[in-house]
Amino acid sequence: MDEFRVIESPADFEDAVRRLADGEGPVAVDAERASGFRYSQRAYLIQMYRRGSGTFLFDPPQIPDFTALEDAVHAEEWVLHAASQDLACLREVGLDPDHIFDTELAARLLGMPRVGLASVVEELLGIKLAKEHSAADWSTRPLPQSWLTYAALDVELLVDVRDRLAERLEESGKAVLAGQEFAAVLTREAKPAAAEPWRRLSGIHGLRNPRNLAVARELWLARDARAAELDVAPGRMVPDASILAVAKAMPQSRRALADLREFTGRASRSELDRWWTAVETGLATNQLPAVRVPSDSPPPPRAWAMRNPEADARLRLAKDGVAEVAERLEMPVENLLTPDHLRRVAWQPPAESGAAGVAAALAALGARPWQVAETAQIIADAFVEASQSVQDAASGGS
Incomplete structure (x- = not known):
């Protein structure tokens, strides 16, 4: 089995750029982050393969500057699996393709039953791809050889997968x-930052009192600030469930907070003063x-049936129609039209x-031309049927 090494010196980087520029065809690209371990979503390893x-x-x-690599390969087609997961961290270091082929998205559009990389590789190439390091801490240094082998295999087979999928798409x-879907992934704008990101706390909807919410908010903000400072995933310090437990219990003293059994996590006691200050602020x-x-x-x-019966009828009938189109096209409904x-x-x-009105509305929301063409008439017909059914019900069916 080949031994892989990480490119980190200027000389090795220049050699890699030259060899990639001299290669042929698409460039397979993947990135490994340290999600669940680090606060940032930066790439800790970037893999590329080209025939x-x-x-x-x-x-x-x-590597302080990826400009030479970007200049060498940005105009080539980049092949990624689930591109939306990697584009942000690639762009963060200055790597931004002109066009892509997303193998996961292609598999979805083809109606393949399983679209994870290992499943797609096995179905198309007959090769079993181990995924034992997919959740590893890629900020680890030095990276073990078994991890590097795993990372390399993720891109070495990707161009072959792309070719098989392209044949099936044709x-x-x-x-x-x-092609429209790939372009949409590439040009999709990043979601704006949430005005109140603390509301993403898992289970937050169980809190119905503003004071409890205030305690949860202050604990979340304190945890987030400390996690960013240390570059540690927030949940590794204090889990969401612990923050919610404190917000429900509303401890009135530092000792009561320390005695709360549900308040767990690696930093729950070592940084108790920080958390108690947050609780006091919330109180x-x-x-x-x-x-x-x-x-x-x-x-x-x-809630639609009670609040807006005609909208409820429109949605139910339109969903049925769109589902029939998705079945005919042999693809998931959510890929035919965003729910x-x-x-x-x-x-x-x-x-x-x-x-025409439905088509314009869908396009304004970001639906691609092919999606509009496949669904606009179906949805419009469903709306007419819904309106008529509601009118018939109101008149007693006469």
Whole structure:
């Protein structure tokens, strides 16, 4: 088995760039982060493979400038598996492709039953790919050889996978729509930072009192600040469940906080003063958070029947129609049309009736041309049927 080494010196970097530039065809790319271990989402290893060049494992913390590599390969097609997971950390170091082929997304569009890389490789190439290091702490140095071998295999087979998927996309008539999907992933804007990120606490919806929410907020903010300072994943310091336990118990003293059995985590006692200060702030603050946050999103569909029967009928009938199209195209419904797009047009239908109005509304939400072409008429017809069914029910079915 080949021995792999990490590229970290200027001389090795220059040699890798030259060899990748001299290679042929698409460039397979992958990145390894330390999610669950580090606060940041930076890349701690970047893997590239190109036919005629070989496999290269770059160490981003040791390489101050990736400009030469970007200049050498950005115009080539990059092959990634689940590109949306890696593009941000690649761009963070200055690596940004002009166009991509996403093997996971292609597998979804083809209706493959399992779309993880190991499953796709096994189905298309007949090779079993071990995934035992997928959740490893890639900030570890030095990286064990077994980890490097695992990382290299992730890209060495990716171009072959891409070729098989491209053939299937052509055969099924899905090559054009796949291109639109790949372009959408590449150009999708990052979500803006949440105004109140502490509301992402798991289980936060169980708190119904503003004072409890204030304690949860202050603990989250204290944990987040310390985690960022230490570059440690927040949950490794104090889990979300522990913050929620404190917010529910509302301890009135430092000792009561320390005695709370549900308050666990590696830093729950070693940094007890920090957490107690946060609890005190939450108990005393006059800036209480709202229990419910205004949103421009439609309410949960389960509430539609009571609040807006016609919207409920529109959604139910349109979902059935879209599901039939997805079945015909042999792909998951969510890849045919983003569920939130359908909910939004069903809750507040466009002023312009018919397929043209639905098409414009979907396009404004970000639906791709092929998605609009496949679903707009189906949805418009469902809306007409829903309106008629509600009118018939109101008139007693006459």
